[in-house]
Amino acid sequence: MDEKNGNTPVPVQARIRPDHEVVVIGAGFGGIGTGIALQRKGIHDFLIVDKWDRVGGTWHANTYPGVAVDIPSFIYSFSYEQRGDWSRIYAPGTELRDYADGMVDKYGLRSKLRLNTTIVAANFDEDNSIWRLATDGGQEITGRYVVMAVGGLERPKMPDIPGLHDFTGSLVHTAMWDHDLSLAGKRVAVIGTGATALQLIPAIVDETAHLTVFQRTPIWVFPKNDAEVGSLGRALLSNKPVRSAARLLGTVATEVAMSGNLAGPAWLGTTLRRAGEIPVRRWMRNQVDDPVLREKLTPKYGLGCKRPSMSNDYLKTFNRADVSLVTDSIERITERGVRTVDGVEHEIDVLVCATGFKLWDRGAVPPFPVRGRGGMELGAFWDAHRFQSYQGVSVPGFPNAFTITGPYGFVLGSYIWMIEATAAHLSRAIAEAGRRGADVVEIRQEAHDEYFRHCLRRQERNFLFTPTCAGSNTYYIDNHGDSPFRPTTHGEMYWHNRHFDLDVYRYTIGSSPAAEVVATAKESV
Structure with missing residues (x-):
C-alpha cells in the first residue's frame, strides 16, 4: 500500500x-x-x-x-x-x-x-x-x-474413473489406509503399479482370496538388497567414520545414477541408462514364469523416465494362481467391481487405489x-x-x-x-x-x-x-x-x-x- x-x-x-x-x-x-x-x-x-x-x-x-x-x-x-x-x-x-x-x-x-x-x-x-x-x-x-x-x-489422488463412488464394496486409498478393514478371504483389486503398489501387493497377497492388479504402465523394478541390521551391522553403523563413509558412497552412487542422468551431459545419461537397463531387464524377466505376463510387466520406455522402485517379491507375486494382472483400460467402476473396455466385469469386494498424489x-x-x-x-x-x-x-x-x-x-x-x-x-x-x-x-x-x-x-x-x-x-x-x-x-x-x-x-x-x-x-x- x-x-x-x-x-x-x-x-x-x-x-x-x-x-x-x-x-x-x-x-x-x-x-x-x-x-x-x-x-x-x-x-x-x-x-x-x-x-x-x-x-x-x-x-x-x-x-x-x-x-x-x-x-x-x-x-x-x-x-x-x-x-x-x-x-x-x-x-x-x-x-x-x-x-x-x-x-x-x-x-x-x-x-x-x-x-x-x-x-x-x-x-x-x-x-x-x-x-x-x-x-x-x-x-x-x-x-x-x-x-x-x-x-x-x-494430497491423495483418487483415479478419475466414472462410477468410482457407485462401488458398494470397500473403497480405500493407500494414503488413507483403514486398519479396521479386513482383507481376509476377500476379492481385492489394486489400481496402480507404482512404488506404493510394489510395497503393498506382496504385503497383502497372502491374506486375500484373490488379488487383481490393474496396470496402466509397467514399472522398472530393481532387486532390493534389504536385510535386517543385526548386532554386527549396528556396531559398524554406530561408528561415525564408518557410517559417514557408507553415506558418502551411497550419495555418490545416487548422484551418478540419478543426477548424472538429468543434469549431466547427454552422452552420460544415455550411457548410464543403457548400461543399467540390460541387467535390470534381465533380472525382471527372470522373476516371471509366464511369457505373456513377463512381456506385460516389462517397461517399453527407458529406465529413469519415471520413478523406479525396488522389490524382491512384487514380480514373483504374479506367478501365483490367485493373482491376476489386467492391462486392459478401465471403462468404469460398477456397483460390484471394475469393468474394462473389453466388456469384462471383474467382481471384487475391496477396491484399493494405489494412485499416488496430487x-x-x-x-x-x-x-x-x-x-x-x-x-x-x-x-x-x-x-x-x-x-x-x-x-x-x-x-x-x-x-x-x-x-x-x-x-x-x-x-x-x-x-x-x-x-x-x-x-x-x-x-x-x-x-x-x-x-x-x-x-x-x-x-x-x-x-x-x-x-x-x-x-x-x-x-x-x-x-x-x-x-x-x-x-x-x-x-x-x-x-x-x-x-x-x-x-x-x-x-x-x-x-x-x-x-x-x-x-x-x-x-x-x-x-x-x-x-x-x-x-x-x-x-x-
Whole structure:
C-alpha cells in the first residue's frame, strides 16, 4: 500500500506485531528441518503447525501394509542426525515416524508445535508486513514470515474413473489406509503399479482370496538388497567414520545414477541408462514364469523416465494362481467391481487405489490459497505462468514467504538433502533481514528470472522429453509440459543454497521497494 495509489502507509511503529516471527506449515521432515535451521541462525520465535495429531508428515499419514523407505536409511536421514540403529537397511515407515518424533524432542521443538490445526488460507498483509493464516477452526495465526513445508506426498489422488463412488464394496486409498478393514478371504483389486503398489501387493497377497492388479504402465523394478541390521551391522553403523563413509558412497552412487542422468551431459545419461537397463531387464524377466505376463510387466520406455522402485517379491507375486494382472483400460467402476473396455466385469469386494498424489495438479500446489502482494494467488500464478521459483524457495510477489519443496528445488534422490538445502537457504535470508533491521524480504525479479532461464536451458537436454520416455506417463513432467525438478547435481544444490549472494533478495522496512535496506556489514556465519 502506498501514497501513489491513494493509500497512506502505516507508520512502522503503528504496525501490528505478529504472533510469531516465523510460522512453519507442516510438521513432517520439512517442517522439522526448518525449525532446526532457524534455531541455528538464532531465530527461536517460530511456530510449527500441522493438521495431523502427530509429527512425521508422509510417514505418519502413510501406514498401508508394507510401507517402507526406498532409499537406504543411512542416506534417508539428516546429515547432522545420523543413526546406526535402524532395524533394516530400508527402514519401515513406523521407524521413520519415530525418527521424526525423536528429532522433535532432541532439538527442543515440542513446545513449538500446534497440531490438529489445518491452515486453509494464507494472506500477506501489506500494511503490516505480516502473513495472516486462517485455520479450519476459524482462528487466525500471524507471522512475519511463513514457510510452507507441506510435502509433495500430501494430497491423495483418487483415479478419475466414472462410477468410482457407485462401488458398494470397500473403497480405500493407500494414503488413507483403514486398519479396521479386513482383507481376509476377500476379492481385492489394486489400481496402480507404482512404488506404493510394489510395497503393498506382496504385503497383502497372502491374506486375500484373490488379488487383481490393474496396470496402466509397467514399472522398472530393481532387486532390493534389504536385510535386517543385526548386532554386527549396528556396531559398524554406530561408528561415525564408518557410517559417514557408507553415506558418502551411497550419495555418490545416487548422484551418478540419478543426477548424472538429468543434469549431466547427454552422452552420460544415455550411457548410464543403457548400461543399467540390460541387467535390470534381465533380472525382471527372470522373476516371471509366464511369457505373456513377463512381456506385460516389462517397461517399453527407458529406465529413469519415471520413478523406479525396488522389490524382491512384487514380480514373483504374479506367478501365483490367485493373482491376476489386467492391462486392459478401465471403462468404469460398477456397483460390484471394475469393468474394462473389453466388456469384462471383474467382481471384487475391496477396491484399493494405489494412485499416488496430487503432485503438480491444479489447486493442489499449494493445497490452500496463498495470496501475496496485490492479492496475487500463488496457485493461479503458477497455473498461468508455469511452475517456477528461485532455487525452490522464493517467488517474486510473495514477500516473506518461502517453500521447502518448491518448483526447481528438488534434485532427484533423497528428499532429506533438499530439505537441508532449502531450509538453510530460507533461514539465511530471514536472518539477514533481521541483521539489516528489515521486516520484508523478497527475491528480486531479475535473480528469479535468471535462475528460471538457467533451469529451462538445462532442461532442453533432459531425456524425459525424448522418444525414450514416450508412453511412460511420468509424474516427472507437469501439466505445463515442464519437468520442475532442479536440473543440477546435489553438490550444486548444497552449495548454491548456502552461498547465494544475499543481495539477490531485496530487504525493506515495509513493503515499498523504496525503503530498501542495504548491508552495512558482512553476514555472520
